[in-house]
Amino acid sequence: MTHKTVRIGGLTRVEGEGGLVVHARDGRITGLELRIYEPPRFFEALLRGRGHTEPPDITARICGICPVAYQMSACQAIEAACGAEVTGPLRDLRLLLYYGEWIESHALHVYLLHAPDFLGYDSGIALAADRRDLVERGLALKKAGNELIAVIGGRPIHPVNVRVGGFYRVPARAELAPVAERLRRARDDALATVAWVAGFDFPDVEHDYRFLALSHPEEYAILSGGVATGDGRGTPEGFAVEDWPEHVIEEQVPHSTALHARLDGESGYLVGALARYALNAARLSPLAREAAAAAGLGPVCRNPFRAIVVRAVEIVHACDEALRILDGYTEPDRPSVPVEPRPGVGHGASEAPRGTLYHRYRLDEDGLVAEADIVPPTAQNQARIEEDLRDLLAPRLAPGLDPPETELAALCERAIRNHDPCISCSAHFLDFRLDRG
Amino acid sequence: MDEQAPRLAVWKFASCDGCQLTLLDCEDELLSVAARLEIAYFLEASSAPGPGPYDLSLVEGSITTPEDLERIRHVRRVSRRLVTIGACATAGGVQALRDFAGVKEFASVVYARPDYIATLDRSTPISAHVPVDFELRGCPIDRRQLLEVISAFLAGRRPVVPAHSVCVECKARGNVCVMVAHGTPCLGPVTQAGCGALCPSFNRGCYGCFGPMESPNAAGLNHWLRGLGMSTPELVRIYRTYHATTEPFQRAAEEAEEHG
Numbered sequence: 001m002t003h004k005t006v007r008i009g010g011l012t013r014v015e016g017e018g019g020l021v022v023h024a025r026d027g028r029i030t031g032l033e034l035r036i037y038e039p040p041r042f043f044e045a046l047l048r049g050r051g052h053t054e055p056p057d058i059t060a061r062i063c064g065i066c067p068v069a070y071q072m073s074a075c076q077a078i079e080a081a082c083g084a085e086v087t088g089p090l091r092d093l094r095l096l097l098y099y100g101e102w103i104e105s106h107a108l109h110v111y112l113l114h115a116p117d118f119l120g121y122d123s124g125i126a127l128a129a130d131r132r133d134l135v136e137r138g139l140a141l142k143k144a145g146n147e148l149i150a151v152i153g154g155r156p157i158h159p160v161n162v163r164v165g166g167f168y169r170v171p172a173r174a175e176l177a178p179v180a181e182r183l184r185r186a187r188d189d190a191l192a193t194v195a196w197v198a199g200f201d202f203p204d205v206e207h208d209y210r211f212l213a214l215s216h217p218e219e220y221a222i223l224s225g226g227v228a229t230g231d232g233r234g235t236p237e238g239f240a241v242e243d244w245p246e247h248v249i250e251e252q253v254p255h256s257t258a259l260h261a262r263l264d265g266e267s268g269y270l271v272g273a274l275a276r277y278a279l280n281a282a283r284l285s286p287l288a289r290e291a292a293a294a295a296g297l298g299p300v301c302r303n304p305f306r307a308i309v310v311r312a313v314e315i316v317h318a319c320d321e322a323l324r325i326l327d328g329y330t331e332p333d334r335p336s337v338p339v340e341p342r343p344g345v346g347h348g349a350s351e352a353p354r355g356t357l358y359h360r361y362r363l364d365e366d367g368l369v370a371e372a373d374i375v376p377p378t379a380q381n382q383a384r385i386e387e388d389l390r391d392l393l394a395p396r397l398a399p400g401l402d403p404p405e406t407e408l409a410a411l412c413e414r415a416i417r418n419h420d421p422c423i424s425c426s427a428h429f430l431d432f433r434l435d436r437g
Numbered sequence: 438m439d440e441q442a443p444r445l446a447v448w449k450f451a452s453c454d455g456c457q458l459t460l461l462d463c464e465d466e467l468l469s470v471a472a473r474l475e476i477a478y479f480l481e482a483s484s485a486p487g488p489g490p491y492d493l494s495l496v497e498g499s500i501t502t503p504e505d506l507e508r509i510r511h512v513r514r515v516s517r518r519l520v521t522i523g524a525c526a527t528a529g530g531v532q533a534l535r536d537f538a539g540v541k542e543f544a545s546v547v548y549a550r551p552d553y554i555a556t557l558d559r560s561t562p563i564s565a566h567v568p569v570d571f572e573l574r575g576c577p578i579d580r581r582q583l584l585e586v587i588s589a590f591l592a593g594r595r596p597v598v599p600a601h602s603v604c605v606e607c608k609a610r611g612n613v614c615v616m617v618a619h620g621t622p623c624l625g626p627v628t629q630a631g632c633g634a635l636c637p638s639f640n641r642g643c644y645g646c647f648g649p650m651e652s653p654n655a656a657g658l659n660h661w662l663r664g665l666g667m668s669t670p671e672l673v674r675i676y677r678t679y680h681a682t683t684e685p686f687q688r689a690a691e692e693a694e695e696h697g
Contacts (some may be wrong), residue, residue, distance in 0.1 A: 039451040039501045040556055041532040045543035050674060057644065058678070059532050063453020064577060075456065112482060122482035125471045132468065144462040154460060157577040161639040168641040218555045335640075417656070432477040 020389070022414055027399040033253075034416070035385050045407040046180025047372040047394075052078055052341040052363055053164050059157075059359070059374065060158045065108070068149065069352030071162045072223060074201045074376075078164050080242070081346025084339040089332040092325045094225050097202065098154045098350070099318040101224065103145030104156060105353035106279025106311045110193060114308045117414045118200040125410070134196070141315065144186035145177075148322060149194075151179050166336030173329055180326045184312040187319035191291055198295035206302040207388060211275035212263060212380070214241075214351050219395050220276070220283040220317055222351045227243040229263065232278040232300035243346045244358050248375060260383045261375060267383040271355025272419055273310040274301055285324075288317035304388060304418035311420070352377055354420050378421045388415050394399045443591060446478035446491035446614040448512050449562065450498025451532055452507050455577040456523035457481050457497045462580055470584075473591060483521045489515030493590050499532060499560045506557070506566065514566035517589055521563045522583065524576035528648055528680045531561040531576075536682055560682075571596060571610045579631050599630050603643050606634035615642055621665040622662050624675065627653035627689070648680040655689030659696065669697025 023031035043062055047055055055074040060067035072094060085092065102241060111134070112124030114172055121127040128135035147157040155160025161167050216225035227244065230236030239247055250261045263269040277292075284292065294314045301310055343365050349358045355377030359402045362371040366378060392415050396403055440490060447457050461467065461482060477487035500506055513519055518660035521527045528537070535543050536559045544556065563569055573586055573596075580600055589596035597606070603625035607614065615621040615637045623642035625634070629650040636643045649655075667675075672693035676686040 039498075040544070040547065041451055041506060041530075041560075042535055042543040042547050045538070045546035046531065046534040047547070051671065054674070054678075057532060061453050061576065061679070064458050066456070067453075067455070108461065123476075123479075125468070125476060127483060128468055128471070139464040139467065142462075146462060146464070154639050155577075155632075157458060159642060160636045160644075163641075167635075167639075167641045247618040432458075433510065 012311050015034045019192055019363075020400050020416075022389075022393060024393075024397045027397050027401075029390055029397065032386055032390055032393075034382055034389070036250065043372060044372045045367050047361075052082070052339075052361075052367045052369065054420070055359070055361065055369065055372065056162050056164060057160075058089060058129060058157070062374070062376070063352075064157050065105055065351045066101060066354065066357075067158050068098055068153070069350055069357050071159065072098060072350045073348045073352075073357045073359040074226060074361075075162065075164050075348070076350065077346045077348030077361050079339055079346065080129045080348060081361055081363050082126060082164075082339045082342055084165060085335055086166055088335070089330065090333060090335075091223070092329070093152060093167065093170060096322055096325050097149060097162070098222050099322040100145045100148030100152070100156075102353055103190075103315055103322075104142050104149065105145070106315045107142035107145060110197065110308055110311050110315070111135060111142070113366055114311075114417055114420070115197065115200075117417060118197075118308075120145075136371075137192065141186050141189050142195070144182045144189075144195070144319075147179050147182060148332055151175055162262040163336055165339040166332075166334075170332050170335045176329060177327055183319050183323050187287075187316065187323065190312065190315040190319050191287075194291045194295050194309065194316060195396050197308045197312050200308070202305045204305060205301075205305060205392065207304065208392060209278075209384070210266065210267050210269040211236075211276065211278045212271050212356060213275040214277045214349060214356060215279055216283070216308070218319075219278050220285075220288075224350065227349065227356070228279045231301070232281060233379075236279050241349045243360070244347055244349065245360065245373075248358070248380075250375060250379060260350070262383075268387045269380065270384045270419075271377050273307050273314060273353075274304065275355065276351060277301055278309045279312070284313065284317050286318040288313050288322050293397065302311065307420070325361040355379065355380060381419050381421060385416055385419055385421065388418070430431075438623075440599065443474045443492040444477040444487070445474045445587075446492075446494045446512075446516065447476075447481065447664050448478075448494060448510065449480070450496070450563075451497030451501040451522065452525040452530065454481065454497070454502050456526075456575075459522075459578050459580050460495070463584060464585060470560045470587065472573055473631050474587075475634070475687050480593070489519065491515060492517050493587070494519045496526050496563055497523055499529045499562060500566055501532060501557050503557065509563060509617050509673045510564050518570045519563075519567070520571045520573060520586055520590070521569055521571045524556055524574070524646065524648060526563045526680045527572040529560045529562050529682045531681075533678050533682045535560060535676065537677065568573045573598065574629055574647045578624070579633070582631055582666065600651050601630050602626055603630050603632070603634050603637070603647070606630045606632070608638050610638060612637045615640060616661070618637075618666070620665050621622075622665050622675075623665050624656050624658070627685070644678065645686070646679050649683050649685035649689075653685050653689075655685060656692050659689065660694050669693055672697070 021033045056071040059070040087131035126253045129339040149156045195341040214225035215228035228236040228238045345362045358375040360373040521572040529678045616623045621642045625643040629647045630646045631647045674689045676690040
């Protein structure tokens with residue numbers, strides 16, 4: 001049993017400290033390692049023996065930037081193990097909470113972490129010295145997301161109001177009214193954001209990605225759905241979340257505390273905004289679809305530098321859908337459904353801002369966690385990010401070319417940030433080493 | 438910006454990033470804070486770190502690897518004032534649960550090749566290794582308390598952060614006591630204030646994410662919690678979560694085991 005968990009399992013940093021080592025010989029890349037040396041925290045091990053009610057709060061602590069994603073994947077996995085399901089207005093409240101996290105996380109990435117790359121600044125704060133109006137718009141957007149999380153969850157980081165089966169208390173309609181007001185302004189700001197970032201100067205790069213994202217018949221999947229895979233041409237393939245362990249295998253590599261994931265035996269598939277957009281764009285809200293068309297995105301975007309545009313479109317969608325739910329909100333008649341623990345296995349997956357986040361739990365006869373398995377988005381994207389970097393560096397390392405290392409390092413940092421792998425990783429890429437032999 | 442502006446650094450050890458994110462979550466204050474001090478080292482926010490020394494270092498995360506043991510000593514050397522932010526830096530965090538199980542076993546559960554993983558046996562707070570000027574509690578820290586700490590250090594005074602229990606905050610908010618009124622188990626009586634009594638405001642019992650208050654009466658609370666139907670393993674687990682290795686919560690868990 002232990003053996004099985006070891007093979008599939010492996011919790012890694014969602015956000016982490018990293019470095020990059022590239023080996024090149026005679027203008028050819030002979031080795032490239034994206035190093036993640038974030039100290040391991042062993043969540044899958046420390047969850048063993050905990051009560052079935054505990055994983056949502058404990059796994060939230062894996063990531064301070066996307067705790068709601070962890071709470072939602074954990075709740076759904078445990079509910080599945082116990083044969084319970086959260087539907088109707090309670091599910092709508094979960095969606096609302098999740099849209100808040102998307103708005104907050106995407107606004108942070110777009111304005112404070114990613115946009116400075118395109119405009120030649122070291123940080124959002126440096127950008128604010130010249131363009132305070134822009135950064136203030138980003139902070140207002142982020143705040144709208146955080147307020148939505150706080151009104152439902154209690155606080156933006158590690159919300160306290162989420163439980164297996166639903167919530168501890170549901171908000172009254174009157175509590176939500178001021179948030180709706182702010183979200184209406186946020187939606188306008190989000191539209192302006194799409195128009196702004198669509199005008200950036202993008203490197204002319206396309207990769208032939210294999211995408212993976214949840215897919216839902218009626219929604220641009222965020223909270224739940226089946227798993228869809230494809231390259232953006234033709235009909236996507238798919239499998240059910242409970243079949244995840246048969247399709248996705250994680251393996252350990254020596255240079256990283258994050259595990260590398262393989263999909264049906266192949267490494268290097270992509271999760272996150274580009275994957276969601278490629279597989280689900282038709283189910284964006286009409287306003288978000290219009291914004292995407294006006295930004296010239298097309299049905300599939302294979303240029304990772306333009307992921308900033310897709311994230312901006314997803315902010316529009318999140319504001320739009322949150323407002324739709326808020327406008328029709330009536331207080332659910334009870335804050336949660338009963339979830340009686342029973343021995344068994346449950347799987348849950350949702351779309352964290354950075355990509356698909358999968359949880360699996362096995363509960364024992366006492367309702368305690370016997371095994372936990374968590375596959376975060378960054379583990380899935382790590383191999384693909386390495387391939388992006390190879391594709392980007394190969395032509396620049398050709399014999400006769402000798403670009404300065406600082407320039408290459410800056411380009412690599414940008415290429416990594418494209419995938420929003422994690423907040424500290426996103427700006428922490430100073431340890432660039434190039435060995436030309 | 439004034440050339441003499443105090444220089445701020447933000448450091449990360451084993452953690453979730455949530456406490457340093459709290460600084461960026463000060464949406465209304467971020468740009469005015471940035472105008473009053475130089476954010477010299479903050480990798481989460483900037484790709485242009487400036488060299489030390491720093492007037493104020495905020496430290497997130499616990500010490501879990503041999504490298505980090507060295508790095509925290511360096512951070513101390515280059516920092517005039519060092520403030521820990523959050524449960525990991527102040528108390529070892531949820532990852533300190535390894536202390537009760539053995540890190541070798543933990544590593545073999547998660548990794549096929551645990552020999553690739555360099556890690557220490559225990560997850561320890563910053564104060565176990567270097568002198569700390571102030572410890573800010575919370576998992577995560579509270580935004581308003583963080584702003585108070587930064588303002589206090591800019592003004593050269595001690596931060597005003599209450600040491601009383603969550604119960605006081607509940608009273609101040611006018612909350613109905615969830616334990617008395619609903620029979621919901623609550624760690625509020627033994628937990629330090631700071632969150633604004635969030636959980637009871639959502640009809641939930643406090644789960645102790647700000648850690649133990651000064652000299653709590655956990656034995657008395659345990660008696661009451663048992664009366665509300667909590668089993669011994671449940672009692673042990675609730676203390677052994679985010680501040681498991683703090684002395685008062687260790688003792689509370691042991692007391693629960695002894696009387697179980």
